[in-house]
Amino acid sequence: MSTTDIKTLFDAGAHFGYVRARRHPTASPYLFTTKDRTDIFDLEVTTVRLDAACAFAASVTAAGKQVLFVGGKHEATGIVKDAAELVGAPYVAGRWIGGTLTNFKNIRKRIDRLEQLMSERASGALEKYTKRERLMIDREITELLGRFGGLVKMTDLPAALFIVDTRHENTAVLEANQLKIPVIGLSSSDCDFSLVQYPVPGNDTSVRSIALVAGAIGEAHKEGKSVAAAAKSAANVKTEEGK
Numbered sequence: 001m002s003t004t005d006i007k008t009l010f011d012a013g014a015h016f017g018y019v020r021a022r023r024h025p026t027a028s029p030y031l032f033t034t035k036d037r038t039d040i041f042d043l044e045v046t047t048v049r050l051d052a053a054c055a056f057a058a059s060v061t062a063a064g065k066q067v068l069f070v071g072g073k074h075e076a077t078g079i080v081k082d083a084a085e086l087v088g089a090p091y092v093a094g095r096w097i098g099g100t101l102t103n104f105k106n107i108r109k110r111i112d113r114l115e116q117l118m119s120e121r122a123s124g125a126l127e128k129y130t131k132r133e134r135l136m137i138d139r140e141i142t143e144l145l146g147r148f149g150g151l152v153k154m155t156d157l158p159a160a161l162f163i164v165d166t167r168h169e170n171t172a173v174l175e176a177n178q179l180k181i182p183v184i185g186l187s188s189s190d191c192d193f194s195l196v197q198y199p200v201p202g203n204d205t206s207v208r209s210i211a212l213v214a215g216a217i218g219e220a221h222k223e224g225k226s227v228a229a230a231a232k233s234a235a236n237v238k239t240e241e242g243k
Helices: 006-011 025-030 043-062 077-087 104-123 131-151 170-178 207-242
Strands: 016-019 031-035 038-041 067-070 160-164 183-187 198-201
Touching: 006 043, 006 207, 025 031, 025 043, 025 198, 038 043, 043 067, 043 160, 043 183, 043 198, 043 207, 067 077, 067 207, 077 207, 104 131, 160 170, 160 207, 170 183, 183 207
Parallel strands: 067 160, 160 183, 183 198
Antiparallel strands: 016 038, 031 038
């Protein structure tokens, strides 16, 4: 799926890991060398892994399911949000709320509350309240948007997660593992690769590296949705012809 080559990854700084002292033992198979005490990823391996991750992401959306984009550290939040919104995917671009997956039933109730309040505000239904009450409701909407705004489109548990920095987002990784939801992870040399089903070994701090990988996963997500839409359209035509 991916057309990202080694030079593009190199130019984005994807080959830089952390200092050797921070290396997680499971990262070793993905490394090429260590230079000036800094681990260097084998970009041939990264390219193969990115291709596999993109193919998997496309297969998920082609089956009509969702990939949840996750990136809470400051280098990733804007990129993850933009990539997800571009392809209509749910996302968490901020602090991961514990139980987002394992307690999704209650999380969904909060999302439903957000949608209800926003709908009432848009329709003018909140005009019946006093100015102070409307102010309190606006504050609640703002708080809920900050926590759950990216999850509005997620009506059920996702079929996969795309995570930037699986060490930083360890809680999300553990919740996904607990529920046997596959994780696609842009993971640097300090990450535990044994917890990631579709690892993309590479720099997870460089803005260019994050944008490159997030863009590739987003494109795969989009292609998979196109396949699903085409299949649905063909099925509808067949149904109409059979009448």
